[in-house]
Amino acid sequence: MSLEQFKDRNVGTQNYTMLDLGESPKTGWGKFKQVAKRSVKLELFTGLKVTFREMIKALFMGEMHTTKYPFEKLPIAPRYRAIHEMKRLLESGHYRCIGCGLCEKICIADCIRMDTRYDENQRKEVSEYTINFGRCIFCGYCAEVCPELAIVHGGRYENASEQRASFALFEDMLTPLDQLTQQKEYPGFGAVSPDADKKIKKTPLAY
């Protein structure tokens, strides 16, 4: 389909169906007569009937069409990029982040910062991690570059808060330990492709 069709503004030559709305009254008397006629004929209730029917369906028959927003939320698309989440390892419950600093490096809004240190177990420990959500443009690069699938985008899209820092720290983004079993993988940027197993080249082992 070419763009030409959309650029054509000549309504008359196209396949539009015109509604027969009759003639609009032109004089004042004519307008008054129309109002009076519609009022007396109780045309109003024809429309209200639909409302009442839907109300009864919604209230008593369980066919509610709206959500009570702050209390209820619609599920969002799985690849939607909202506030980040930090995932944990399912086996040990330890956070997945290894502190490699790639998200910090790739971030084009320069909003990620991390402090790392050498911990008692001779591992690199992330001692502090923040994302400045006032700067974040939710591009998803951090999730894409993360080699450990540790930082991903979650579904939390409400960015209003008393202060931005209240959801910018590592602990705020980290899956709570008691909800570890409910932790879901993120299917968006950076996730493992469904045929990843087939793509892996095995390293020879001598034993």
Place this chain on the structure above:
Amino acid sequence: MSETRRMPETVTLTIDGKGVTVPWGTTILQAARQNGIYIPTMCYLSKVEPIGSCRMCVVEVEGVDGMILSCQEKAVDGAVIRTNSEELFHERQKIMELYDVNHPLECGVCDKSGECDLQNKTLEFAVDTQHFAARDQHRPVKNWGFISYDPSLCVMCEKCVRTCAEIIGDDALAIETGGYKSTIVNTRDLSDCAQCGECMAVCPVGALVSTDFKYTSNAWELDRIPASCAHCSAGCQMEYNVKPSSIDNPEPRIYRVTNDFEFSSLCGAGRFGYDFENRQAKKDPQILKEAAEAFAKAETIRFSSVISNEEALLLSRIAERTGARLVCDEARGYQKFLRAYRQASGRSLPGADLESVRRSRVILTLGTRLYDDAPMVKFAVATASRREKAQVIYCHPMEDLRLQKQVTQFIKYEAGSEEGVAALLATTLVDRTQAPEELGRFLEDLDIGYLSAESNVSEEELDRLKLTLWKSKRFTLIVGEDLYNHPRVENIARILAAIERHSDFELLVIPPASNSLGVSLICDLADEAQGYTVGVNAPGDYVLSALGDGDCDLPAMNQQEGTLVNLEGRVVPTHPALPYGGWELADIARELGIGVREIVDLTPELPAEEGFRAVSFDELPDYFDVTGAEHRGYLLERRSGEGDGALPEEPEELESYDGTILYRCNPGKQFSPFTAKTHQLREEAKLLGSAQFATAARIQDGDRVRFVQDGIEYEREFRIDTSMKGTVAINPVFDIGLRGFAISSYRFSPAKLTKAGSADE
């Protein structure tokens, strides 16, 4: 080499179709690099002899079967060389594949990631599959003090081992061979290894890393500020690696120090002693006024050698205006030495530099505890000892066992007899057939028997020294701090000038402290402080201190820009790595009515008659080129004239030191309160002596003793150092703050110890 077959001076060869001409003796790899042609290497390190463990540098030579190691093969005339072909690429790819066998995939956390040779070359040769395998070994991480070693990351390139042996001369590292199980081992006790961190600097992977720096930052996050180390007079090239302190604190902090390890080296103090900055300084107008008033009424300005040339020049301008006298206790004796030397020899500076030390066959040191006073000179001596099989004659009242690998003859003399020793050396070294008659007569007239009896240097020792010199070449005489505060410093300088002039020896004079050479050239120093004294990093009635403990703050050397003169007579630039919030000397000078905007505006105004050039600070280069030639700042112009050839005087009757003696000397990694302040080098100062000293002084290991040296009262713990001998104990001064900068007495002094507490208490 026989004289019959003369070697051509240059050779011309073709590398990748490009005709190149290089000096004879250049390797193919060097020839390629000098002409901008890339040959990949893993183990090649410019400052040591080719290692040849990686075989990455293979090239094809037309008419020669197989591949040639370009790092070891000398370029020959007319050779046609190809550095790249499908076979070569395949060969190199296989080598990289072998390097990658079992290499832990921990680039994500590895400190080296981003500047790792293995990472770069693995990507460069597109290693995406692994055809080799080996049973992995249990390789626990080892901690060697400042350095930790992770054997599983090690690629066995041997750079560290070679650097330690050839550059540092410690031979602390060795390879424990065992095929795939091979590892690097530290053969030395930690206290015995110089802990210079050079092995860590040259490591191409993350196997050797700084324990303190480990896992705190990625390489790419750090800003690199080029600087010169101001801890000692070597003024080594280095870079401060700077990054914000933490998420909460955006103030920059120095995370580590790196250097251009291909061509230069650093000692432990330079590498690990970097956070001596003065953080708390604020700009308080009241303090500026007070400081200016103090300068205005000062009769003496006393300062330390830890000062840039520009600041020294500014101080001398302030002194000119206010009529104050300048005192630099560290540099005063050195200036006397230098002036007497100049007058006698006609040369503006002694002739030797570190490169000439490295190439020497005979090295004689006098009046310096080399290992502690000047690590870079010690490194150069070690290199000479290794490469040139140099004979090293170490003349000092104390033997230093840490140098036993290098020193071939130790000449022990009595403390205080330096003048006599210098005269005795003159009788041995000076070529009488060439020397003028008066000098010959002077040497003839010396009472050698008396001198050798007083200084305890026997004639047999001198005869042995004379034998060493026989038929050898390239001689260097290194002298140090012990001489400068000797009461007869001027005569010693004249004797040494005569030796340099009338023998094959070149003289290397180690300045006593950081920028003592610059200070001696720029300022006219007075002997004694008098009246109201302003101390610039030195004690006084009004004290300006970069340690943050004075009446007014000053920026530390890592917070200011300026130039330093190092022991080679090179004017090197240094840049500020950290911000400074307080007043600088330039602000105070402005308050006094001296028009100077920035301190580095004075760089072109440094005295031209002393060899400084009128080059602005921003135009000073600061790099090593691909051949390793140093382009840092500029060398002072050396003048050589006739000199008055003034004859040395007869050595005076020697002051004798009986019984126990104290020697003022900071240990290896400490030079001043600035190194003592840094978090990695912090240590307790102890009086170190031999068991013999302990017996003579009637004290025991672990006792607390009180004593007075250089007019300063000390109370220190005494420790027996089993590597020491004799009745001389070492007293460090790095922990006494600014007072350490105001010592100008002779380094040896009689010890009068009183016990303050014993080990048992």
